[in-house]
Amino acid sequence: MxxxxxxxxxxxxxxxxxxxxxxxxxxxxxxxxxxxxxxxSDVSNGIIYRNPNDPWQVWRPGRGRRPNWVNEWLDSGRTLDELEDRETK
Structure with a gap:
């Protein structure tokens, strides 16, 4: 040096x-x-949220902004836990 x-x-x-x-x-x-x-891949920890009104719509946290259907769900007083797709874990 x-x-x-x-x-x-x-x-x-x-x-x-x-x-x-x-x-x-x-x-x-x-x-x-x-x-x-x-x-x-570490951000979402494998959690997937599924739209109960349209099961083809899914959201993985950490991959883009939150979809409108998730925002509407939360605005109605519901929780993200209710949307969690537990079968994919």
Whole structure:
């Protein structure tokens, strides 16, 4: 590793060095977050919600926004637990 004598650097050089260090740290943090992010398959834990009025309509959490039929179900005072398809587990 190269040793840098910070005392010999000008204010401008120190400022550029700080900017480069900051950019590199942000890049590394983003890379670490991407590596540690849950995989798409991990997000839903295999849970599938099925529309009781149309069994062909299903929703897997973590895969796109919540469908209208789920929102309507919840707005009517019902719960997601009632929509869970327990046969697919």
């Amino acid at each position: 190269n040793r840098l004598n910070l005392q010999k650097l000008s204010d401008k050089e120190l400022s550029e060095l700080m900017q480069n260090i900051d950019a590199e740290l942000r890049r590394r943090n983003l890379e670490t977050e991407r590596k540690n992010a849950p995989k798409e």
